[in-house]
Ligand SMILES: Nc1ncnc2c1ncn2[C@@H]1O[C@H](COP(=O)(O)OP(=O)(O)OP(=O)(O)O)[C@@H](O)[C@H]1O
């Protein structure tokens with residue numbers, strides 16, 4: 001390696017001589033940049049500048065560019081800098097750097113923060129409106145595809161539907177059983193603990209029965225499915241869109257809605273009521289077990305009270321909601337999936353949006369159902 | 379011949395397979411410092427697999443792979459990192475980071491390894507873009523907004539970001555128009571001459587093989603069947619090589 005300074009400037013009368021030497025490569029770029037800046041910043045009321053590069057042993061694009069930058073820095077001061085002593089090996093490199101960075105892209109104008117905030121809010125509101133329209137349009141398309149398929153049942157793709165039911169339904173059973181069992185048990189424990197204070201322990205059964213069957217089971221299952229299956233739908237459809245697989249389908253005359261969306265929606269709509277039933281039974285089991293072991297209420301009494309506390313309609317209220325919630329989860333997941341753009345980041349963003357929106361809409365829907373059932377006295 | 383006799387990449391008895399099938403069945407290959415090695419073989423023959431194995435992305439069943447005298451797999455983390463700074467890789471499908479703009483893509487390795495100012499990073503990124511023949515307007519585009527050939531060139535600019543010693547190129551000229559492809563060949567030759575690059579280039583482009591490659595290695599049936607300058611390939615009597623280098627396309631390219 002050559003000893004001596006990397007960059008060194010001396011004044012000879014009215015001319016400046018800058019001498020460069022050693023290794024001018026990427027590994028030393030940080031050091032070189034500072035040196036170049038320091039030399040370029042020197043006050044120089046000179047008539048001529050000579051950049052002597054004969055001492056440079058190794059040069060790459062970083063070094064070549066920094067020499068070019070130095071030359072341009074002097075050029076701005078209206079003196080033409082000469083590069084002398086260039087090793088012919090490096091000619092092409094210096095030449096290509098000399099030609100580069102001539103046309104900078106226009107700098108993007110800085111935006112006013114407040115205006116940007118207002119604009120962002122406006123965009124979000126418009127986006128919400130568009131969401132709603134898009135969802136409705138999508139539902140219509142899916143319904144049209146379903147109607148078409150009804151006329152030609154072969155297009156229903158039973159294998160795809162069964163496969164999806166297996167994934168979103170059967171595959172979710174263990175986790176659904178587990179969480180509903182635990183929630184049922186926890187609610188029962190809390191009920192026993194607090195109701196005991198005023199001797200109303202037996203009402204724990206009413207509470208569990210009504211709470212689980214009307215609300216808890218279906219909500220837990222919906223949230224679980226939004227997180228488990230909705231996100232998977234969005235990610236699958238999104239990455240297919242990203243890799244132009246959906247375009248490939250379209251040009252083959254396959255309708256992605258029919259092939260990809262319909263089986264998924266049907267699977268969710270079929271699986272969710274079943275999962276809700278399983279979840280409700282599991283939660284009641286958990287509650288009954290805690291009532292027995294912690295509250296000292298025998299299973300016979302629990303079942304007797306349960307029979308008195310709930311009616312068929314309590315049970316129906318929970319199950320009726322399930323397919324509608326499933327439809328909302330599935331629709332949101334698919335719409336978000338088809339919104340994925342080219343980048344991995346947008347896939348992540350859309351998947352998050354899918355889960356968040358689905359859970360939010362499920363709760364809104366639950367509220368609407370509560371009003372509806374109150375109105376029809378169920 | 380431009381290559382010296384120092385081997386940069388040494389592969390001995392390399393076997394790589396997936397499940398039951400063995401894709402590479404004992405590959406021996408040397409790449410010398412400062413040369414451009416063209417690597418040919420049937421489509422699906424295992425060229426990309428070999429490249430990925432050399433880079434340490436695929437596990438090998440047996441054999442030896444050394445890059446700059448360092449055996450991948452048994453070297454320390456620090457050695458591996460140093461090696462990663464010294465090579466640049468152009469994957470067959472570009473493999474640009476989809477959530478970063480072209481400029482940010484080029485700056486990823488710079489940011490990771492060099493402590494230089496943002497201004498210098500920008501200038502270097504623009505210089506690299508111009509080197510590969512992309513206009514600076516492409517700098518702020520995302521990969522999904524580029525054409526196939528632009529992706530190739532942006533990926534090459536990223537591979538060149540650190541001015542590596544070794545350049546791995548997987549079919550760099552496929553998807554480029556003939557003018558761009560020729561420019562590309564010239565660019566590689568220029569870089570090789572000025573920076574002393576060693577280039578491992580998988581290619582099907584007969585013009586590239588003819589004009590810029592110092593040596594060619596041919597892979598068939600999981601083995602290297604021939605190695606040497608283009609004259610060796612042309613003289614070979616192996617049926618596949620004959621069809622490859624003396625077929626209709628080769629005649630059209632003016633090689634045979
Ligand atoms: N991850 C993988 N799993 C299983 N098999 C693979 C995998 N990657 C590659 N293969 C197989 O290895 C073989 C060689 O593939 P490779 O990508 O190396 O081909 P290639 O020579 O680069 O072809 P091309 O010129 O078309 O790019 C192919 O038969 C391929 O199916």
Ligand SMILES: [Mg+2]
Nearest residue numbers: 425426470548
């Ligand atoms: Mg390949």
